Each structure stands twice: as structure tokens, then as C-alpha cells.
Amino acid sequence: MNNARCRQPQLIEGQADIVQSNTLRTSFSSPIWRLPTEILSEIFLYCLPEEEHVACVSRQAPLLLTRICRQWREVALGLPSLWCRLQLDFWYEDWQERAFHHDDWQMRAFGYDSWLKRSAGCPLSLRLECGTDWTELQSLLQPYVQQISSLSLVFLSCDSPFMLEDFHALKELTIIKYMFDDPARAINRSLSKLPVNLRRINMENVWFNRKRLNFFTHSAWRRLTHIEINIEGLCAFTRILRLCPDLSSLKVTGIFYTIQTARSVTHANLQSLCMSWSVLSNPGEDPGLFKIITLPNLRVLELSYWGPWPHEDFLGFLTRSKCPLERVVFDSAVQVTSQQREEYATLFPSIQFVTETNKQNIQYI
Secondary structure, three states, rough: HHHHHHHHHEEEEHHHHHHHHHHHHHHHHHHHOOOOOOHHHHHHHHHHOOOOOOOOOOOOOOOOHHHHHHHHHHHOOOHHHHHEEEEEEEEEEEEEEEEEHHHHHHHHHHHHHHHHOOOOOOOEEEEEEEEOOOOOHHHHHHOOOOOEEEEEEEEOOOOOOOOOOOOOOEEEEEEEEEEOOOOOHHHHHHHOOOOOOOEEEEEEEEEEHHHHHHOOOHHHOOOOOEEEEEEEHHHHHHHHHHHHHOEEEEEEEEEEEEEOOOOOOOOOOOOOOEEEEEEEOOOOOOOOOHHHEEEEOOEEEEEEOOOOOOOOOOOHHHHHHHHOOOOEEEEEEOOOHHHHHHHHHHHOOOEEEEEEEEOOEEOOO
């Protein structure tokens, strides 16, 4: 009797092992465990987060997929397209904590490097957030500079530049700063020498005036074909057009002054212009934007302006440019009358006018 009582726990444990074994056998006999690698790879790609850049955390794909079973791990690690988007962070809340956080950075750097190696030479899209200097991140990325095709640089409280000249594969660059920081010196120096294949720059929350744009040379910016930027003053707008002779698409948010004048400029290659602007010093007065620009290759024009519409100047701009204009989008704030639209249509009989009331509701006219 005593022997039976002593063996009871062993028997119960053995029974539990048998039940678990049967459960696992049943689970792995499910069709999902017999899927071909090609189909499983496609499923894994759909598991990636929707964000443009993926954080290096174990609770979400792709890292999560490496922790399910050996088969999934092998498939995930052998699928380079799973590892092409990454967000990397490097910043300290307190400079005195730098030594304390050094070990933490070494651990994260090892994780970032392992991630990037799994991309196996595929084009990379990266987002870098830095609150100190870029030295550590640039050193980490050095083996991958010929893979990085898209790069977002987030300047937190960073006074040092990110040197871009060696990133020969880079085609698209985004510059972001936080609302209450303005690391102008760091951003200016970062943009002073651009890689030869860079074509697109997005700087929608960074403001540039003429003085700041004068820091850049034509040789650094002349190959750009697409820019999104905030500008202050008409002179800054004309400076952009002169800096970038190959520009085909330009998106601008501007603040203009009626007391400021700018030299006229003709840009032969610009095909798409999206502009939203307001006037300071004398709101409601025309800053003279359409008097100073000529765009003979313009095809698409999107306009947003709160104030009296400068009809005569706009008509003169269209007449002077003689462009193959196909589509004009007016924000609902633009005060354009039906008669004025008819005058524009006389110049361009096949033109399509659109009134954009909001992002979900577009009225065709």
C-alpha cells in the first residue's frame, strides 16, 4: 500500500506527459504545420506591422515569428524581406547617465546588427532617432550603407550632423524634428553634402527661410526631383526653384509677407506643384506669388490659400507659362468663382478642375 502511494505522483506526472505529447502531436498535425515554405513566407510578410518602420521588439513580427517553433524560426530567418524595415533609437535622457546606458546600447546595437544582417543585401528602409550625436548609429550602419535606399532622421536634441555623402544607394530622405527643438545647425550640415543618387527629400515640419537655404550649394541639391518643405518668404520659394533645376514635383507650405519682393524665376522641369500658403503682416493682401514664377512644363497644380484669390495674377501666370496643364485642385478655402474657372478653361479646354472639401470628399467641376 505504501509503495502504491509513493508511485502515485509518478503515475500522475507520467499521465500528464502522455496527454501533453498527444496534444502536441495533434497540434502539429494541423494543416498549418504542413504548409510549404513559400506559402508560409507569404503569410509571414502579412504579419508585419503596418507602420512604415518596425520596432525591434520580441512581442511582434518578425521577431515573434522566430519564437514559435524551429520550423518557423528557420523560415523567418531565411526570409530577407522580413528584415528590411527597422527603427533604431539612440538617446539619453541625461548626459550623466551615459556610462550607465552604455551597456544597454551595446545590447541594442547587437540586436540591430543581427536584424540588418538578416536582410541579406536587400534594400533597407530605416528610421533613426537620435538625442545625442549620430556617431554610434553611423558606425553601426557603416556595413550597410550600400543597402539603405530610404532613410528617416529624427533630430531630438541633437547638435551634430548626420553625414550622408557615403550613402550612395540612398534615394529617399526624410528629416524630422520635434516641435520645441530646432537643431538648425545639425540639419543644415546634414543636408550640405547629399549622396549622388538621392532624389526625394521630405522636410514637412522643418522651416527654411532664404538665409538658411543660402547655406546649400547648387551641386548638392541639383539632382533632387521631389521635395516637400516648409518655407518662410517668397525669396525662399524662388531659391528652392533655383537650387533644384531637375525638380519635377514640389510640395510647399509657405508663410509669405506682402512687404517682401523676390526676383522672377522660370523653372523648365517642374510638372507638379502643391502649395498651401498664408500671408503675414497684411493678411488678405496678395504677396505676388504668381507674378514671379513661370512654369512651362506644369501639368498638375494643387492650391490652398485663405484670402482673396489673385485672379488676374493667376491668369497671367497661366498665360505666360503656356504649360500643358491637365488638372487644378482648389482647396475649399480658395475663393474662385465659376466665371473665373471659365476663363481658365478658355486657355486649357481639356483641363480638369477639382474642389477638395476634405480628404474624404472631393467634388469634380
